[in-house]
Amino acid sequence: MKRLSMDDRLAKNRFDSDDHNSHILVDKEACRSCGHRACTYCCPAERYKWDTINDKLSFDHVGCLECGNCRLICERLNQGAEGYSWNYPGQGIGIIFREG
Numbered sequence: 001m002k003r004l005s006m007d008d009r010l011a012k013n014r015f016d017s018d019d020h021n022s023h024i025l026v027d028k029e030a031c032r033s034c035g036h037r038a039c040t041y042c043c044p045a046e047r048y049k050w051d052t053i054n055d056k057l058s059f060d061h062v063g064c065l066e067c068g069n070c071r072l073i074c075e076r077l078n079q080g081a082e083g084y085s086w087n088y089p090g091q092g093i094g095i096i097f098r099e100g
Contacts, residue, residue, distance in 0.1 A: 006046050010063050014096040018089060022061040024070065027083030031057040034074075042069040066094055 031037075032055060039048040040057075045065045049058040071077045071086040088094065 006044075007063075010045060010065075012098045014098060015063060016093050016096070017062045017064075018093050019062070021090075023066075023087050023089045023094075024059075024061045024064065024077075025083065025085045026057065026059055026074075026077070027081075028057045028059065030076070030081075030083055034076075038073040039070045042073045044069065064095070 026039075037050055037057075040050045044067060045063050047060055047064055048070065050056075051058055066088060068086070074084070075081075076084040077086050
C-alpha cells in the first residue's frame with residue numbers, strides 16, 4: 001500500500017475556507033520569541049512550519065482540520081494574546097472530512 005503524504009491525504013477532504021478571514025490568527029513576528037515552537041509539532045495538518053533559514057514561522061489556515069491542538073499548546077493562542085486568536089470557521093465554512 002502506498003503511503004500518502006499529509007498534503008495528499010488532506011486533498012481527499014473538502015475544505016470551504018474563508019480566504020479573506022482566517023479563523024486562526026498568529027503574530028509571526030512575535031512567534032520568533034517562542035521557546036518551544038510546539039505548534040510546528042502538534043498540528044496534524046502541518047499548517048505551522050518553521051523556516052530555520054529565515055528564522056520565521058510559516059502558517060496557512062487553509063487545510064486546517066479544526067482540531068484545536070495549536071490553541072491548546074500555544075500559550076498566546078490559548079490566552080488570546082494581542083495578535084492571536086482561534087475561532088471555529090463561520091457556519092457552512094471549514095472542513096468536511098472524507099479521510100479517516
